[in-house]
Amino acid sequence: MTNYLSYIWEYIIDFAEYILFFYLMNSKVEYKLNINKKLFITLSTAGLSAFLFILNNLNPSVIYTLLITFIVQFIICHFIYDTDFIKLFFWNIVYTLLTLFTDTLSINIPYIFFNITPKQLMFGGNLRYSITLTYIILFSFFIILICHINNSDIFLNIYEKIIFVSLSAIYIFMGEFVLTESIKLRPDNNALSNRLSNFCFIFLATYVIILIFIYQLGKSRNYNIKLKEEQQLYAIEKNNFQNIVEQTKELRFMKHDLSSHLTVITQMVREKKYDKLLEYLNEYNAKIEVSHQLISTGNIVIDSIVTFYIHKAHINNIKFEHMLHLPQALPLTDVEICSLLGNICSNALEACQKITQDNVPNYIQLIIKPYRESLIIHSENTCNNIFNIKNGNFLTTKKEHTEHGLGLNRINNIVENAGGFMKIETSRNIFKINIVLPLTINDDDCI
Numbered sequence: 060m061t062n063y064l065s066y067i068w069e070y071i072i073d074f075a076e077y078i079l080f081f082y083l084m085n086s087k088v089e090y091k092l093n094i095n096k097k098l099f100i101t102l103s104t105a106g107l108s109a110f111l112f113i114l115n116n117l118n119p120s121v122i123y124t125l126l127i128t129f130i131v132q133f134i135i136c137h138f139i140y141d142t143d144f145i146k147l148f149f150w151n152i153v154y155t156l157l158t159l160f161t162d163t164l165s166i167n168i169p170y171i172f173f174n175i176t177p178k179q180l181m182f183g184g185n186l187r188y189s190i191t192l193t194y195i196i197l198f199s200f201f202i203i204l205i206c207h208i209n210n211s212d213i214f215l216n217i218y219e220k221i222i223f224v225s226l227s228a229i230y231i232f233m234g235e236f237v238l239t240e241s242i243k244l245r246p247d248n249n250a251l252s253n254r255l256s257n258f259c260f261i262f263l264a265t266y267v268i269i270l271i272f273i274y275q276l277g278k279s280r281n282y283n284i285k286l287k288e289e290q291q292l293y294a295i296e297k298n299n300f301q302n303i304v305e306q307t308k309e310l311r312f313m314k315h316d317l318s319s320h321l322t323v324i325t326q327m328v329r330e331k332k333y334d335k336l337l338e339y340l341n342e343y344n345a346k347i348e349v350s351h352q353l354i355s356t357g358n359i360v361i362d363s364i365v366t367f368y369i370h371k372a373h374i375n376n377i378k379f380e381h382m383l384h385l386p387q388a389l390p391l392t393d394v395e396i397c398s399l400l401g402n403i404c405s406n407a408l409e410a411c412q413k414i415t416q417d418n419v420p421n422y423i424q425l426i427i428k429p430y431r432e433s434l435i436i437h438s439e440n441t442c443n444n445i446f447n448i449k450n451g452n453f454l455t456t457k458k459e460h461t462e463h464g465l466g467l468n469r470i471n472n473i474v475e476n477a478g479g480f481m482k483i484e485t486s487r488n489i490f491k492i493n494i495v496l497p498l499t500i501n502d503d504d505c506i
Contacts, residue, residue, distance in 0.1 A: 065187070069115070072191045074108040079202045080132065080154055086206040087150050088142040103135050122232055129155055145220050146213060149274070152227045156266065157201045165194040213277025214284055223273055230266040237262060300397060305367070356383045360393045361400065365425065368404040377411045378422040386429040390496045395473050399436075400425075402466040403492060407440035410490060414443050419488050429498060433479075436494040444488045470494075 081100050090096050110131060114124055133151050140147060215223060237255055320343060327336040354362045354369070365381060372379035391399065407423045414421055419441050426437040467483075470492070474481045479496035 066112075066116075068188060068191070070108060070112045072195055073111045073115075074104065075195050076111075076158070076198070077104045077107045079199060080104075080107075083154055083202050083206055084136060084140060084150060088136075088140040088146060090139065091141040099139050103139065107132065107135065122236065125155070125159075125232070145215055145223070145277075148224065148227075149213065149277075153205060153270070154202075156230075156270070157198065157205070160267075161194055161198045161201060165190055165197055213274060214281035215273070215277050219273075219276070226266075226269060230262070230269075233262065354381070354383065356385050358385055358389070358396075360396050361385070361427070364397065364400045364404065368408060368423075371408055372411070372423055375408070375412055376421065377408065378420070380422065380424045382426045382428065384428040386434065386498055388499070390434060390477050390479075390498055391473065395477070399470055399473050399494075402470050403436075403438045406466045407438060407490075410440055410442040414441060414488075416443070416488070432498050434496040434498050436492075436496070438492040440490055441488050442490045 081104060085100075107128075111124075111128055114127065119127075129151060132154075133147065136147055136151065237258060323339065324336065327333075327339065354365045356362055361383065365383065369379045369381070389396065404423070404425070407425075411421050411423060421441055424437070424439040426435070428435050471481055474494055474496065477496050479494060481495075482493045484491040484493070
């Protein structure tokens with residue numbers, strides 16, 4: 060009966076460990092969208108606990124147990140959480156380090172201060188329940204402490220990732236090895252065992268310092284990358300804003316010129332100089348640039364941006380087709396509209412300018428219209444059929460890879476913040492963006 064209770068207690072401790080494991084992971088990384096969170100976590104906790112329980116009862120080497128459980132944990136986390144390899148690896152390493160550190164602490168304190176023998180603390184020993192309970196309480200404290208530390212993304216290059224993984228393996232396995240050897244030496248050589256225990260604490264403390272340094276390095280690197288992205292986005296949006304300002308100035312000049320032209324035309328009509336009037340009108344029409352083909356939807360931001368890029372497309376001999384039907388209220392602010400359309404049109408124009416094939420028609424198409432309580436934004440343009448796609452994401456084809464598709468990232472962020480979704484389609488020499496944004500409008504505004 061006692062053995063059965065001991066086995067049940069060991070499984071409860073293993074189960075509690077994995078509850079804390081998923082508590083840590085849930086606070087640091089995001090779930091994948093297409094999974095049942097509660098079901099996966101429950102099954103994974105029960106499964107991992109049973110796996111560790113069986114593994115411990117098979118009495119393999121401690122190093123093998125550590126390695127196998129780490130690999131299984133990492134694989135399961137890969138299916139549950141939506142994050143990159145290094146961040147997933149980092150928090151798995153933190154968890155493993157905490158288990159090792161807590162294990163060292165909870166075992167060596169009784170040895171050093173109370174001269175308790177290893178047999179009393181091992182499975183079946185008379186102090187096993189109290190030492191494992193102490194272990195899980197200490198472990199819970201460390202996990203909760205880590206969970207309340209500010210969560211930040213980290214970025215390491217490939218060489219730093221290799222060094223980090225290698226150091227983690229060396230320190231954790233060496234720490235576990237020293238702990239195991241110190242236990243084996245008791246009670247035959249307490250002096251050497253105590254020295255090994257002290258060394259184990261120093262060894263693990265050193266790794267904690269290195270871990271903090273790596274975390275801060277990755278955090279600072281990630282912050283710098285995001286800061287550079289924001290600066291690039293700011294430059295793009297500043298350019299779009301400047302375009303609006305220029306269009307407004309141009310409208311003022313046109314208004315002034317139009318008043319002068321109407322005065323001349325009126326005078327020619329009064330004097331019945333119809334031949335000169337016709338000649339004057341033909342000359343005037345010949346001087347009108349495409350930028351004077353003003354868009355007028357009632358929204359000055361959309362009007363200015365689309366008008367600007369129609370003018371740009373005309374200069375580059377690119378056909379620009381548009382159909383703009385706006386609802387009474389848009390789901391985006393003026394700044395968001397400026398950034399969204401500015402990035403869409405800028406990317407489309409740049410793609411068309413890169414086309415070198417003579418047989419590819421150069422065009423841009425932009426459609427904005429309400430449909431069934433949603434706002435549809437469709438952009439289509441020709442391109443050179445060169446796409447840089449990684450893990451389903453479209454990256455830049457520019458030589459400066461740090462930009463990695465900032466325009467599309469910005470578009471996607473704006474769409475997600477508005478509660479909509481974006482779909483990108485590609486075919487031979489065609490690039491399409493389809494955006495759906497929810498509207499809260501009257502039925503009369505929708506098709």
